[in-house]
Amino acid sequence: MIPYAAASEMQRALVEERRAGRVPDLLLLVEHPHVITLGVKVEAARSHLLATPEVLAARHVEVHESGRGGDITYHGPGQIVGYPIMDLRPDRCDVHRYVRDLEEVMIRTAADFGLQGGRIQGLTGAWVGADKLGAIGVRISRWITSHGFAFNVSTDLDFFNLIVPCGIPSGGVTSLARALGRLVHRDEAEASIVRHFGEVFDRNVIEGAAVGGGAGSD
Amino acid sequence: MAKQVVMPQMGESVAEGTIVRWLKKVGDPVERDEPLFEISTDKVDAEIPSPSAGVLSEIKVKEGETVPINTVVGVVNETAEGTVKSKPEAVSAPDAARVAPIAPVAPTAPIAPIAPIEPVAPVAPVAPVAPSRPWSAAEARSLRLSPVVRKIAREHHIDVRNIAGTGGGGRVTKNDILAYLEAGAPVVALQAPGAAAPQAPATGAVPSAPLLAPNPLAVAGLDQGKYERTPMSVMRRKIAEHMVMSKRISSHVHSAFEIDFTKVDEIRKAKKQDYEKAGGKLTYMSFITKACADALKKVPIVNTSVDGTDIIYKKDINIGVAVALDWGLIVPVVKNVDSMSLLEISKSIADLAARAREKKLKPEDVQGGTFSITNPGVFGALFGMPIISQPQVAILGVGAIEKRPVVVDDAIGIRLRAYMVLGYDHRIIDGAVADEFMQVVKKGIENWDPAQV
Numbered sequence: 001m002i003p004y005a006a007a008s009e010m011q012r013a014l015v016e017e018r019r020a021g022r023v024p025d026l027l028l029l030v031e032h033p034h035v036i037t038l039g040v041k042v043e044a045a046r047s048h049l050l051a052t053p054e055v056l057a058a059r060h061v062e063v064h065e066s067g068r069g070g071d072i073t074y075h076g077p078g079q080i081v082g083y084p085i086m087d088l089r090p091d092r093c094d095v096h097r098y099v100r101d102l103e104e105v106m107i108r109t110a111a112d113f114g115l116q117g118g119r120i121q122g123l124t125g126a127w128v129g130a131d132k133l134g135a136i137g138v139r140i141s142r143w144i145t146s147h148g149f150a151f152n153v154s155t156d157l158d159f160f161n162l163i164v165p166c167g168i169p170s171g172g173v174t175s176l177a178r179a180l181g182r183l184v185h186r187d188e189a190e191a192s193i194v195r196h197f198g199e200v201f202d203r204n205v206i207e208g209a210a211v212g213g214g215a216g217s218d
Numbered sequence: 219m220a221k222q223v224v225m226p227q228m229g230e231s232v233a234e235g236t237i238v239r240w241l242k243k244v245g246d247p248v249e250r251d252e253p254l255f256e257i258s259t260d261k262v263d264a265e266i267p268s269p270s271a272g273v274l275s276e277i278k279v280k281e282g283e284t285v286p287i288n289t290v291v292g293v294v295n296e297t298a299e300g301t302v303k304s305k306p307e308a309v310s311a312p313d314a315a316r317v318a319p320i321a322p323v324a325p326t327a328p329i330a331p332i333a334p335i336e337p338v339a340p341v342a343p344v345a346p347v348a349p350s351r352p353w354s355a356a357e358a359r360s361l362r363l364s365p366v367v368r369k370i371a372r373e374h375h376i377d378v379r380n381i382a383g384t385g386g387g388g389r390v391t392k393n394d395i396l397a398y399l400e401a402g403a404p405v406v407a408l409q410a411p412g413a414a415a416p417q418a419p420a421t422g423a424v425p426s427a428p429l430l431a432p433n434p435l436a437v438a439g440l441d442q443g444k445y446e447r448t449p450m451s452v453m454r455r456k457i458a459e460h461m462v463m464s465k466r467i468s469s470h471v472h473s474a475f476e477i478d479f480t481k482v483d484e485i486r487k488a489k490k491q492d493y494e495k496a497g498g499k500l501t502y503m504s505f506i507t508k509a510c511a512d513a514l515k516k517v518p519i520v521n522t523s524v525d526g527t528d529i530i531y532k533k534d535i536n537i538g539v540a541v542a543l544d545w546g547l548i549v550p551v552v553k554n555v556d557s558m559s560l561l562e563i564s565k566s567i568a569d570l571a572a573r574a575r576e577k578k579l580k581p582e583d584v585q586g587g588t589f590s591i592t593n594p595g596v597f598g599a600l601f602g603m604p605i606i607s608q609p610q611v612a613i614l615g616v617g618a619i620e621k622r623p624v625v626v627d628d629a630i631g632i633r634l635r636a637y638m639v640l641g642y643d644h645r646i647i648d649g650a651v652a653d654e655f656m657q658v659v660k661k662g663i664e665n666w667d668p669a670q671v
Contacts, residue, residue, distance in 0.1 A: 001598055001600075003597055032598075039263070040238045040263045041258065060595075060596060062597075069258050069259070069260070069261045069262040069263035069264075070263075093229075094228070095228040095259060095262040096260060097229055097230070098262070124261040136261050137263075138262045138263065140264040141264070141265040142253075142265065
């Protein structure tokens with residue numbers, strides 16, 4: 001478990017390292033304690049925060065502004081949060097393509113578990129039916145990526161009731177566990193994500209000796 | 219020369235973008251490739267660099283506005299110097315780096331970034347501040363170590379982050395670490411944390427080495443401009459000095475207990491509104507503070523200070539409760555806890571915490587503590603290994619209170635549990651005594667008498 005602020009700080013440092021060419025493309029896979037994060041349009045995002053500060057405190061949920069794209073979201077235990085730190089130059093300089101690729105990784109991962117996932121026009125993310133399985137919020141700084149995606153494995157979906165996820169009131173949220181009706185081991189889902197990430201981004205992913213889960217690519 | 223800045227096309231199918239933030243004001247100087255504004259499109263936030271060096275002379279599209287690609291959003295007046303400086307192919311340098319990753323990455327590299335966070339958690343009293351410690355680029359780099367370097371570092375208890383690496387990408391090489399050893403660093407590193415100042419506490423003075431010593435290695439091998447030097451705030455410095463001092467004075471040992479809060483939680487839910495009506499806030503911390511007061515009464519050695527070879531038993535039980543602030547950490551003290559009801563304790567904690575946040579604490583509010591409680595759990599820590607607040611001899615760290623599956627009567631049940639860690643001064647408190655103290659706390663919390671609320 002890595003606190004959100006620490007992970008943000010880590011990403012900031014790694015983006016600089018990546019820019020300087022001192023590290024290869026990286027994919028960090030982490031899990032956060034309960035946290036609600038607001039995208040760059042902070043005011044809009046804040047209006048989608050439904051819970052009072054007291055409720056948040058009682059449930060040990062922090063709130064952070066995040067500097068990523070997107071509106072508001074929740075991260076917490078049981079969710080795989082992926083932070084690719086990649087240089088999209090020279091051949092992948094297309095933000096839409098990047099976002100669609102992240103969706104593709106999550107959709108293929110869902111398929112590994114027998115779930116038919118898909119896209120909904122205009123609503124970024126990986127969806128199962130009308131429920132969102134994986135969310136996306138990205139920051140790109142001179143084509144170096146940070147932030148990324150959040151994939152619900154066995155997330156306690158109750159916590160999404162504290163917010164209007166991504167500012168979309170109509171859509172529900174789901175997890176692998178909810179959609180399948182059985183428990184899914186985090187490691188299994190992580191392995192699947194790593195594999196598909198490698199395929200979709202055409203990278204040879206070298207897995208690290210897991211301390212908290214994570215992998216380098218290239 | 220005026221250079222127009224346009225909304226860039228960030229992808230084939232991207233037709234427009236929203237300016238979310240200008241990072242420069244009109245009149246600000248800007249370097250070529252320095253981030254100039256941020257745009258947002260389809261869940262992506264992107265920082266757009268300036269196309270040239272100069273001065274931002276005009277902003278044509280305001281924050282919050284959405285415009286089609288290639289719309290002129292601002293103007294940069296190029297300076298002569300800037301024009302000369304700007305390289306025609308600024309992109310090529312990072313591209314060259316793409317070659318590097320072909321070499322197999324040491325398997326530890328991608329993972330290393332996750333490791334450094336762990337050592338932060340133990341220092342519970344600082345925990346609220348510590349996680350925000352900038353995780354510097356140099357650290358990320360220096361953690362790519364060869365097995366030999368790892369072995370030397372382990373054997374000599376060296377924090378490799380203190381070493382300036384000269385290897386590829388700033389990596390710490392075997393020669394670097396050997397040079398570091400030769401420079402005399404291990405003398406400090408090998409000292410047991412508590413051993414440095416066994417005789418000092420009598421006077422309260424600290425041994426010759428300053429608490430916060432200059433560390434030339436911090437910037438060794440770094441060019442000016444590759445780092446930024448910021449003085450610590452007064453509060454930060456005081457916390458830093460106190461932590462080092464405490465580690466030198468007391469021989470810290472920690473003992474962890476898992477404690478069940480299910481019953482307390484039921485009581486809390488049942489009585490919460492009554493308490494609110496009475497102006498109190500029935501938090502877990504109120505229960506824990508009360509349980510500690512009872513335990514301090516039963517095991518009085520925990521409620522002492524050490525003066526030279528004497529033990530000073532304190533007659534009052536005053537418990538400091540750490541409050542995390544945006545700007546640091548403060549430990550206001552609830553006085554004479556043993557004579558207070560749970561309601562009074564809850565009111566007192568709420569009052570002190572509120573005044574701490576409003577910067578309205580009086581000096582006496584933070585003085586006179588005889589024992590402390592800190593709460594790394596609120597930041598998600600399973601448990602912390604807290605450092606004693608001097609001149610006390612023990613501190614309790616409360617981990618995350620959460621539902622866990624546990625065996626209850628040979629079945630798996632859901633119980634609300636937390637790890638609580640007692641940090642204590644082994645000079646005067648033995649393990650058995652510390653555990654006795656914790657047993658009283660545990661029994662108090664797990665078998666709370668609802669009539670006592």
